[in-house]
Amino acid sequence: MSSESTEVWTGWYRDRGGAEAIVITVDGPQVSTRIRGIEYSGASFGALRAADEGGETLTGCVLEWDLPLPVVLDGVTEQATLSCLLTLGERVDLSLTLHHGGAAYESGIAGGDFEEALDRVRRQLPNGAVFGRRLLQAA
Structure with a gap:
């Protein structure tokens, strides 16, 4: 962050x-x-x-939260939502889903590493698409 x-x-x-x-x-x-x-x-x-x-x-719990964030594609900024699901137990499991343009881009389970999960989402976006929010660059 x-x-x-x-x-x-x-x-x-x-x-x-x-x-x-x-x-x-x-x-x-x-x-x-x-x-x-x-x-x-x-x-x-x-x-x-x-x-x-x-x-x-x-431990022994689940945390869920949504982050509104802009996605920039071809110079146009559009609103998206990043849904976060963190399971804290014997293992730490984090799953991110970016809802943008009628599609859902999922990280799968990333073992609790926010940046790794975010990178998995980034790789699925159309060419040239970037997150427009500073917090996601250094999460």
Whole structure:
């Protein structure tokens, strides 16, 4: 993430105890969210740890959020949505789907590496298409 700005995204947290709306904040290299009154933060989504409670890793759950972002193709900027699904368990699995122009471009499961998943999506876009949002260049 760019250290020049803070990004704030809304999404959902789900586990065996139920679901709740969350806010995810990305400030430079730091990701954070509050779940059931506990603040979690880390250098990546897969490394979220409780700020208190002994610093336990967030696990046994799913985080979902959507990012609106522009896609530029042939000099024309169009709105798209990047849907993100992160499963935190024994493994960290991340899946991204870009919804653009009536099509869905999927990363498949990328093991929690946001940039790797994003690259998989980028390779599927039409020639010359680029993401028009700075956060996706350094995620």
